[in-house]
Amino acid sequence: MLWLVMELSLQLLNPFWPAGYKGIDVRAQSPLKVGSDCQTPTATTPSSKLPDYFETTLGWYAGPTATGESPWLAQTNAAPFAGVSYIPNTPLETQAPISGNKHGRNVFERLGHMSPYFPNPRGFGVHEYPIPLGANVTWLNMVHRHGSRYPEVGGNELRLARKLTEAKGKFQAHGALSFLNDWRNVLGAEILVPVGKQQLFDSGTLHYYQYGHLYPNDGSRIIARTTTQRRMLESAEYFMAGFFGLGWTQNATLELVIESKGFNNTLAGYNACNRTSWDMGGKTAREWAEVYLLDAHERIRSNIQGDLDWTLSDTYSAQALCAYETVAVGFSHWCSLFTYEEWEAFEYSLDIAFAAGTGFLSPVGRAIGIGYVQEVLARMQHHVLSSPTAQINTTLDNNTVTFPTHQALNFDFSHDSNIISILVAFGLTQFAEYLPPTRILPDREFVMAYIEPFAGRLDIEVIQAPAPINPNRSVAIDKLYENGPPTSYVHFVLNQRTVPLGRSLKECGERDDGWCEMNTFFGVQKMQVEKAEFEWACFGDYEMPEYGVVRDGRPPKKE
Incomplete structure (x- = not known):
């Protein structure tokens, strides 16, 4: 009814x-499905x-929307600590003293997907080059993660918070843990924290400076897409305000795509996939936690007396509370409980979880992101999508009102794990390395803090040039253009740093600038769509493999 x-x-x-x-358009033809994690x-x-x-x-389908207490950093901050803050003029206090920290390193860049946004400091293995004189950026497709938020309703962080609240007065904490005697939970759940709104506004402003010329300025409004979750909607709104100003509704219309289990939505592609490998990722991350957290666990337990059963899982959750309290209220006592090496190991645990959850080490890594890849290719080639492929919502994508095909600015808003799968579906195998759960792989490419921090974003540019551009960009200016017809290129920019397409997609060649000739890119991506094996990966009857068996983002072959 x-x-x-x-x-x-x-x-x-x-x-x-x-x-x-x-x-x-739903794969399962059932009415109004509501997932267990949605209201x-x-x-x-x-x-x-x-x-x-x-x-x-x-x-x-807005999801949980619990608001936490207002920040009171002027009152609650144990700072100011000596030194320069993490980001100039930031509301977050990030100079907490960390044992073992040297050379000005900061643990707030070691928080994996919970790191406040920062551009990748080391890049992805290629130099950044300007657009050559005579060439132009003519098209942009951006997919953006939401900003910093409170923990998820069912997360272990809030479980630990409830445990400590219920044990109030039954235990006594000492030493570095003395703050627990008066600690109380001030966190909400799921929705953006204030700095998360700032991150999206700042990103919108940055994108305006980068790509404002692509807006038509002819009185028309572009279509931007987000999901129905409240943090997703607000992220899109704050971005638009940063890009266009407070009157952004005169320039853009937001399209909300239902985010819930069973609904086709490429911005949350996992909801239309019957298989998941998050259990495998979580299990492997816990195995690593049992290696690196033993010393920290004993330090914390030795400072607690009374009726409080503090577990290793609690110690792990305490590290996450550092991240969430910092972005929520500006400062967290939890951060100083761990050494710099333990923060590096914490980040590595999150890298493992995401690599196995929706990355190249997941059998559904390619499948979850492939629908979005098909949408990007359709936009590039100016056509709608009419056939029911992958998790594409054909009701929306087969209609130019809801899926414009000649729009130069395309803004989408999604989630971290979904964007990871999009990178996998594009075939960016430089992020496909195996992460052993017994030791840190120090020079790995798959670092969640660099790939998908809060407010992380992937910008895909199309660059039109009057002639082919020399792949050796260090040549003299008069040799920059080669003989040949006008040529278009595809350029991937992840968190403000170029991803070299030729490193993963060999057909693109070894270009200094990391670009890929557009027609070559189309040919390569056709093969990536076929590799995803969406139906088999998401609905096939196969046994979930052990961690490490999958290295290419797709399940074992059907026998």
């Missing part, structure tokens, strides 16, 4: 609805007669 009421209501609201529309959607009166995918006030 609820489904019928919703469908009738949406049809009444939407004079532009495609004929015969039957709700969001039951509540309908509200829309503010205008817009199609629901352009209506940002309905509040459906």
Whole structure:
């Protein structure tokens, strides 16, 4: 009955609805599925007669939205510590003294996907080159992670917080752990924290400086896409405000794609995949935690007396609380409990979890991201997507109103694990290395803090040149262009640093600038789509392999 009421209501609201529309295109043809990690959607009166995918006030599938207490850094900060802050003019206090820290290194770049945004300091193995005189950036596709947030409702961080709250007065903490005697949980859940909003606004401003010329300025509005989760919607809104200003709704329309289990949504592709390898990733990360955390665990336990059963899992969660408290209220006592080496090992545990969860070490790594890859290729080649491939929502992607095909600025907002899978689906094998769970691989490319920190983003540019550009960019200016016809190139920029496409996609060649000739890129990506084996990976009847068996983001071959 609820489904019928919703469908009738949406049809009444939407004079532009495609004929015969039957709700969001779902692989499983079942009505209104709500995942266990989502709240039951509540309908509200829309503010205008817009199609629901352009209506940002309905509040459906917004996910949990628990707000934490307001920050009070002037009162709660044990700083100022000596030294320069992590980022000039930042609201976060990141000069906490860390044992073993040398050469000005900072643990807030060692927090994996929980790191506040920073550009990759070492790059991805290629120099950055300017656009040659006469060539132009003519097209952009950006996929952006949401900003810093509170922990997830079902996460171990909030479980530890509840455990400590329930044990209040039953234990006594000493030494570096003395703060626990008066500690209380001030965290909310799931939604953006203040600095997370700032990250997206700042990114929007940066992208305007980079790509503002691509906006048509002809009175039309571009379509930008996000999901229905509240942190996703607000991330998109803050980005748009940074790019266009507070009147951004005159320049862009936000399209909301339902984020819930069973719904086709390339911005959360795992929801349309019946298989997952997160258990394998979590199990392997725990194995590593049992190696590197033993000393820290004993230090913490030795400073607690009374009725508090402090486990190794609690010690691990305490490291995550450092990350979440810092972005929520500006400072956390948890951070100084661990040495710099233990923070490096913590980051490595998160690298393992994501590599096995949705990366190249996952049997569904390619499948989860392949729908988005197909959307990018369709945008580049100016056509809609009509066939039900992967987790693509064909109701939206087969309609130029909701999937513009000649838009020079394309802004999408997604999640960390989904963007990791997008990189895998594009075939960027420089991130495919095996991460042993017994020791840190020091020079690895797959570093979550560099790839997908909070507010991480992938910018895909198309560059048009009047002639082929010399792959040796260090040549004299008069030799920069080679003889030949006008040529277009594809350029991947991950967190403001070039990803060299030729390093992973050999057909692109060994170019100094990391670009790939556009037609070559299309040919390579056709093969990547086939490699993903979406149906088999997401719906095949195969036994989940052990960690390390998968190295290419797809499951073992069907026998």
